[in-house]
Amino acid sequence: MKLLRKKTIIITACVACVLSAGMYLYACIFEPEWREYGSVFSPEVTVNNANYQPLFFDTENAFYNGQYIDASSRDYSRNDVADWNAYLRTQLPTNTIYALMYGESPSLQTLKANKNERVQNFFAFLQIARNNEPITATHFDPWNYDESKQAERIAQTEISKADKLYAQALKQKDAFFANRMWFQSVRLRFYSANRSSVIDYFAKTQDAQPKNRLYYRALYYVAGAYKAQKQYANANATLAKVWVGMPDKAQMLTYDYHPLTNAQMNSILPSLSAQEQCALWAMQGYYDKDEAEAIQRILAINPASEEVDFLLSRYVNGVEYKVNVWNEDNPLKQTATYHQHNKKEMSGLAIDWLVNAAEHTAVKNKYLWNVAAGYLLMYKGENARAKAFLQKAEKEAKTPEQQAQIRIIDVLNEVTSCKTIDKEVEKRLLKRVQWLWHYFEDANDNEKGKLRSGNAFALVRQYLAALYHEKGNILMSELLNFQANYYKNEQQSVAMEQFLLKTDKSEWEQHWANYYAFNLGDIYESRAIYAFYRDAIDEAIAQMKQTPYVNERVYDEETGRMVTKRLKKSDALLPANPFNGFITDCHDCEHAKKQRNPYTKLSFLEKVKEMEAKIAQNDDVYNNALLVGNAFYNASYYGSLRAFYYNNILGEAGSLRVKDENRVLLLGMDKAKQYYLLAQKHATNDEQRAKIAYLIAKTERNEFYNQAYFYKNRDGANYDDVMFKDWKGFKELRKYPHTKYYKEVLNECEYFRKTVK
Incomplete structure (x- = not known):
């Protein structure tokens, strides 16, 4: 039996609470982390028992979804x-x-x-x-460093008062009052200087008590006393008894449980009833690296035990965690890789016991066992057997969610059984895939999250896309699972445009076209953006003009909600004047300035074309080259015009990071520097020369940041990293100390001041 250490629970902005047995717990709330490992098997649906929900599988937190033990748990x-x-x-x-x-x-x-x-x-x-509440109900404050380490204890006189009232109630044959005062006697002993006295007291008096919730609450104090003495076997045996009496406290009991060795388990099992043994194995299984042993032990004791359900769900989710490794950072590129990976991971798992139990054991939750068997057989590549178990589960499903869980896995089973893709396969899969998409879409719209249909659909898309890619159908592969660099290839971009425009799509093609990540507006806009950074302005304008009106989800500042509006991407307003060039790069400052006639993406491109035409005609080259240089600078990551490159295909929408595939495009200074150098050649006075020298220095600074930090996968510099050098532009600027611009730079730019002797 391999045991896990208790998960580390971070004490950061969290709730601290005291368990009824006097132990402390710190825990935090996190987003559901099953989204991160591609889980499809939902314990909320397959187990469907609220008592066990905190004990479902979670890779990050002590309890499922970071559920902490708060005051309501002990209320x-x-x-x-x-x-x-x-x-x-x-x-x-x-x-x-x-x-x-x-x-x-x-x-x-x-x-x-x-x-x-x-x-x-x-x-x-x-x-x-x-x-006595100041002692029995005191909550430990982990941030109070002055709190006394010597906690106040209940005085013996208080215990004597409770004992006297208990004795009087027994004499008067007032069973209710006697039971209440007995509980107080137990409780006060636990908080006394002699905590262990609660063990003997309970043993001597328990037979006179009804087996109600108060009895098990008192027994919980006994478990706490054993644990305080580090008698973990006795403590755990007692916790198992409490579990049977108060299954709704499973989370608290499991937290207090201390994992045991096989020898320790064997020493206490004979003293417990069958139901209590199942509870003990349930808690032990929670801390095992492999829940299989605990599950099989429980099945041998009582196949109909409910405790086995949450352990089985943990086992299945644990397998998923190892198998479902395909995500944005690790995309599935070949179906052979998928099957090889599954074979490798599943070869180390003997699941025959699970399949046999589903087929032959009188388990209580037949639905759960059949779904689990079918799901894991799918990963072993035994798709026909998997389908047979899913069909059995269908007969046991009691809720729409349980039926949907079967269908989700069935779609995965059908898709991943495919070795190739053709018209016949498309026809066979169509209805299944359509159902899965609509279920996923409806779940999102209704903010339902019990079933993990999104992860299933993501795997379906990746697997089918890989099949198409293997057949050389790059367009359909992209349609199902878009790739970052697809639209950098002009032929591929045109092919997708033609496909989206064609009117004779098959039902299969139409389905995927309807839910493709991008629309024609995204495509034309992306081409315009790529063309701009190549300085192909005519092409950029032509592509931007093609962007059609489309329905876009946008934030409405008046209502504070996302609304659907009919928009044209070329008409999107830019947040700052594209042609300004200031000493400091302050995006917020520039965005805050009111523009009389703000530029759109299209009018910006048209203005750049106008200026470049003047340069070609040798008309005021300095000013026009300066302004075009500013345009390229501002439209880079470093400038105030990042909104220009916000596009779904580029995948940029305001993050402080730039995607790897866009780094050269958006971090590059080549075009800005090219036009600044052109302006420098046509400068006619020292003020102009000073200004251009400084603007060139800014491009040199950015190029240094690119090479030193961004191109090395660093998000920025550390405090003690090199932040500036004596750029060529700085050296050139120092030739013009008599100019007004020099003095302005000296005043505003600390880096430059440090280079001036």
Whole structure:
């Protein structure tokens, strides 16, 4: 048995809470991490038991989705108030009972006037329970460094008071009040200086108590006392008993569980009932690297045990974690690679026991076992057997979600069984793929997240795209699973344009065209952007003009919501004047300036064309070259016009990073520098020469950053890294100390000041 250490739980911006047994837990909330490893098997649907949800598989957090044990997990108030309400009959209103038991400043003296015997018992109970709250209900504050390490303990006199009231209740044969005071006696002993005394006290008095929730809450204190003594075997055996009595506290109990060796397990199992043994193995299995042993142990004890369900879901999700490795950073390129990887991972897993149990064992959740068997057989490449189990599961499905889970896996099974792709395969898969897409789309629209259809659809797209690529059908491969560099190839771009425009698509082609990541507007806009950075301005204008009106989801500042608007990409407004060139690059400052006639993407290109025409005609070359240089500078990552290259195909939309495939395009300074150097040649006075020298220095700085940091996969420089050098532009600028521009740079640019002796 290989045991995992308890997952490390980070104490950062988290909730700290105290378990009822006096242990502490720190935990954080995270986004569902199953999205990260391509999970398709949903325990929320296949297990469908809220008690076990925190114990589902999670690779990052101590508990599923970062669920922490908060005050509500330890809140017994509803049951307690209901019990006292029934005991007191109509003597006190329910809200009064609650206020007296749990209010911040209860006025217990108001009960003295009521001479009803049961009310007086309630008063006596409250005096014990509430007067000791400063000790029994203290929450540990991990950030309070002044907190005393020596926690205050319950005095023996308080325990004696509780014991006396318990004895009186027994004598008066008041079973309810006796039970309540017995619990207080147990509780106070746990918080006393002699915590271990709770063990003997419980053993001597438990037979007189009903096996209600209060009994198991008291037993939880016994487990805590054993754990405090590091008697983990006894503590765990006791926790197993509590599990049977309070299965809704499975998360708390599992957290308090201390993993055992085989020898330790064997030493305590004989003392437990069959149900308690199953609970013990459930907690042990949670900490095992491989849940299979615990599952099989439980099946041998009681095949109908519910505890086996969450362990089986963890086992299946654990297999997924190893097998489903295909994502944006590790795309599936060949179907052979997919099957080889699965064969390698699954060869180390003996799942015959699981398949046999699904076929022959009288498990309670037949649906879960059949789905699990079918799903894992799919990864072993036994697609026909997988389908047979999925068909069995279909007969056991009780909810629409359970039926949908089967269909999701069935689509995966059908798709990954394909060794090639042709018209017959397309026809066979069409309805399945259409259903999966619409289910995924509906789940997103309705903000439902129980089923992991998105991960399934992603794998379907990647696998089918790989099949097309292997047949040499690059267009269909792109249509199903777009690639970053596809549109850099002009022939491929034209081929996709023609495909999207054609009117005689097959039903299969039309489906994928409908849900392709990009539209014609994206394609034309991307061509225009690529052409601009090549300085092919006529081509850029022609492509930008082709962008059609399309429905776009945009943020409406007035309503604060995403809305659909009919827009033309060429009409998108640019946030700053493209032709300004300032000493400092302050994007926010430039965006904040009000523009009288803001440029659109198209009008910007047309203005660049106008200026380049003047340069060609030798008309005011300095100013026109300067402005065109500014245009290329501002349209780079370093400039104020990043919005120009925001495009779905380029995959750029405002991030502080530039995608690897776009680095040369968007970080490059070649065109800006080319036009600045041209302007430098045509400068007629020192003010112009000073300005151009500095602007060239800025391009040299950016080229240095590219080589030193960005091209080396670094997002930026560290504090002690080189930030500037004495660029050629700086040296040139120092020739013009008499100019106004020199003085402005000296005032605004600290880097330049450091080069001036």
